[in-house]
């Protein structure tokens with residue numbers, strides 16, 4: 001069974017550079033938890049602190065409530081799956097899987113039995129004596145998982161383990177990883193910069209930027225109720241409007257933008273009238289015709305018809321680009337370049353967040 | 362070859378090929394042939410040349426073992442020197458390996474790159490100095506009243522000076538030093554290419570430091586170990602200057618025996634035969650290492 005992992009004001013500095021900045025959070029036992037963030041935001045560094053390869057500059061890591069300070073990676077109840085897998089190329093598949101047992105002094109029969117058991121689990125029977133070089137990308141991936149599971153870790157740490165695979169395999173492996181996690185009950189801590197991966201597998205997701213946690217929540221929360229401009233722009237596509245908050249009541253607010261006045265949900269209550277804020281509305285939340293609360297007129301610059309839906313690129317009255325995802329219900333309007341459209345959205349479809357740094361893409 | 366023909370035309374290519382051929386034959390093959398020829402002759406006076414004794418024979422090779430009775434543990438002088446050369450070279454190889462492995466690992470995987478580069482340069486600088494001078498420096502250092510004994514006595518580790526240069530100690534120290542880099546660089550290069558994640562993966566799976574090395578680093582570095590061992594062994598076995606300077610009368614090296622047969626006894630056939638026995642020893646060692654470490658000739662050429 002899994003153990004909980006607690007980070008307590010975890011800080012990691014490299015010289016004057018702070019790679020991880022006072023991160024505090026608790027990951028429940030048996031949870032599938034993801035860190036999502038752009039390259040260089042400190043995800044790997046956090047994982048290395050949990051696995052014990054780096055001692056944090058400040059703060060603590062607790063696994064199952066136990067302070068891990070001074071405990072080496074070989075003594076922690078964690079198993080790390082490396083970004084490049086780091087399988088041992090000079091050993092057979094079975095030797096790889098049983099390596100953790102071998103160094104613990106398990107007998108040859110025991111090792112063989114366990115390796116075969118795990119090969120069954122990862123649906124790779126009859127591969128015990130193959131060499132690593134003979135395996136495909138997906139198979140290597142599974143062997144790495146089996147090798148980590150063999151030592152019966154309480155916490156599995158996965159550092160973008162799917163990034164080397166092609167799209168189809170990646171999607172397949174997502175389901176497989178999730179299934180293995182469910183079956184074993186081990187706590188999974190997963191690192192990725194791919195939101196699809198984070199959302200499909202995780203119980204909860206932490207979005208990171210520049211060594212800090214921006215937001216922690218269940219995937220729907222992260223997507224529907226971003227708390228910062230960074231999360232709103234890093235996760236999924238979004239249309240942005242900016243201006244002073246002119247009114248607020250019952251968790252809703254009104255923003256005076258250069259395109260007009262728009263109403264949306266307030267991300268939090270601390271936003272004050274008069275403060276410049278950003279309003280975000282997702283492309284698929286925009287609908288044709290004036291919405292219940294907000295409407296804007298725009299001109300089509302370009303449209304991609306995908307079949308089931310269409311991505312429409314518009315230019316608003318004030319010249320701002322707007323993206324609109326339309327489901328194809330059989331009544332798509334004229335999307336030729338230059339056609340005029342009115343789109344709208346309800347207040348609860350949009351979110352108002354404090355102004356801050358955006359993710360660049 | 363086709364590439365050369367295309368680039369330089371037929372005449373020039375043939376001329377180059379011919380020149381290379383002549384060079385190889387004159388400078389490399391021919392001298393050996395002469396030596397091989399010699400080694401099967403008897404050492405005769407001028408008047409005996411062409412006489413009944415002037416025939417091809419294996420006597421020169423056999424003479425190494427003459428007077429040797431393995432069952433009675435009796436060895437001829439030459440054979441004893443030969444045996445000492447084997448175990449002495451093996452000892453030098455082993456010491457080099459034991460000294461270089463941790464250093465090479467540190468340089469390749471632990472030290473930050475700039476420091477590793479700096480230390481490598483520091484290691485190389487002494488080797489710009491002539492081998493004789495370097496060996497002589499050791500001679501001075503290890504001498505009975507030399508700095509090492511003085512220092513050890515001053516610190517109180519020893520009461521009386523130690524005779525480092527009697528027995529094989531001096532020779533082994535001197536050779537270890539002289540050939541250290543030939544072990545260091547193959548090892549360093551081999552360990553360098555190991556993915557650091559491999560080491561960390563092993564560690565993460567619970568391996569102790571010793572297990573990490575035994576199961577991951579050493580298997581990966583095997584070709585480097587083989588190449589380093591071959592180089593050091595061959596250099597040690599065929600070294601002349603180090604045993605000459607740091608050896609004592611009781612610790613002659615086989616190269617010295619060969620030298621004596623050539624230039625003191627003027628018995629060139631026997632000297633040649635012994636030289637080929639030494640060559641055979643080196644080739645045998647190389648083959649054993651290649652078998653043992655399952656590496657090919659191409660790995661060694663690198």
Ligand SMILES: Nc1ncnc2c1ncn2[C@@H]1O[C@H](COP(=O)(O)OP(=O)(O)OP(=O)(O)O)[C@@H](O)[C@H]1O
Pocket residue numbers: 014019037038039040041042043044045046193
């Ligand atoms: N050993 C180190 N010495 C100095 N700086 C480091 C070290 N390790 C990481 N960093 C820096 O810390 C920052 C965070 O690195 P980290 O590897 O945690 O990023 P990441 O989120 O995993 O990125 P990626 O998605 O590219 O793997 C980076 O700017 C990196 O340059």
Ligand SMILES: [Mg+2]
Pocket residue numbers: 043044045159
């Ligand atoms: Mg990373």
